[in-house]
Amino acid sequence: MTERQRYRAEDLHEFCCAVLQKLNVPREDALEVADCLVLADLRGVDSHGVIRLPVYAQRIRKNVVNARAIPRIIRTHAAAVLMDGDNGLGAVVGSRAMEKAIELATTAGIGFVGVRRTNHFGIASYYVQMALQQGFIGCAASNAPPHMAPFGGRARFLGTNPFSIGIPAKEEAPLLFDASTSVVARGKIIVAAQEGTTIPSGWAIDPEGNPTTNAKAALAGSVLPFGGPKGSAISLIIDVLCGVLTGSAYAMRLSTLENLEAEQNLGHIFMAMRTDLFMTKDEFASRMDEILRMLKSSPPAPDTENVLAPGDIESQNEAKNKALGVPLVPSVIDQLAALGAEVNVSFPHAISQKAAEARP
DSSP states (O other), rough: OOOOOEHHHHHHHHHHHHHHHHHOOOOHHHHHHHHHHHHHHTTOOOOOOOOOOGHHHHHHHTTSBBTOOOOEEEEEEEEEEEETTBOOOOHHHHHHHHHHHHHHHHHEEEEEEEEEEEOOOOTTTTHHHHHHTOEEEEEEOOOOOSSSSSTSSSSSOOOOOOOOEOOOOSSOOOOOEEEESSSSSSHHHHHHHHOOOOTTTEEOOOTTTTOOOOOOOOOOEEEOOTTTTHHHHHHHHHHHEEEIITOOGGGGGGOTTTTEEEEEEEEEEEEEEOTSSSHHHHHHHHHHHHHHHHHHHHHOTTTTTOOOOHHHHHEEEEEEHHHEEEEEHHHHHHHHHHHHHTOOOOOOOBBBBHHHHHHH
């Protein structure tokens, strides 16, 4: 396994922001994209972290992403709106959309926002946490380019289409689920290919439809849906809601992130819901505490220390990486340093192991 070096989250955040500003992204927008990327690394979802900055930069330079997009609402129906993302950076468009969903929920109880003409938006839980911070239930989903074979198929058709939901509690940490509809996020295979490591059996198939543990063969082939026909169906449903419903591209019409000649035209959906629709906010929060405590007190399986709620592992990762620094592999460090050199932004220095261990 390639040895990783750790970096202060604050340093990586400022680096990402500075690079994006050099590419004509307004500082407010650059801050949001940097927030999303670094949060992914902090939570251990390195497939959606700063590893994505170089391809974001390439797409901006090729003018297939609008660096100064102004998302706008183009259709309104009671507590639902449709937003045109102006082909902007996904984190910028997604933030505007979730803000609108929260605004709608504040007055109507529920807010639903569909988005068209947008791009890769990072981890879906980034937007869900915006709703949680307001004490609301939040949901976010996106379709994605076809990198996954449908159940029973051997060729790409479905996206790894992620879905996230967050539900606040009172004293317990909120329930926070965030996952793609594939056995594993394709970004993890990208990381494995860059590190030169194999992937577990069952993650993907090669271009001929054969199971493979070779990360590069998997990238040339297809990832597999989780749960067989169930994951395949859920992925298709997300594509319908995010792509067909919003007027975005879908299935084989979607462009990949690596295609520097075309807009992606992804679709997203966002939902915010007040917790006092059917009972008081305090009563709901107390009931959430109770069910989470019941879950965590249930008997663990053999060789398992305890039962965890969705989001617990990522929260533990976030606390650890805030204290010790964000771990990056050499290949990613080299890519980021090269990108920084191209735009005259210095890549930060790693934290020494001794300094990392001494951090509170």
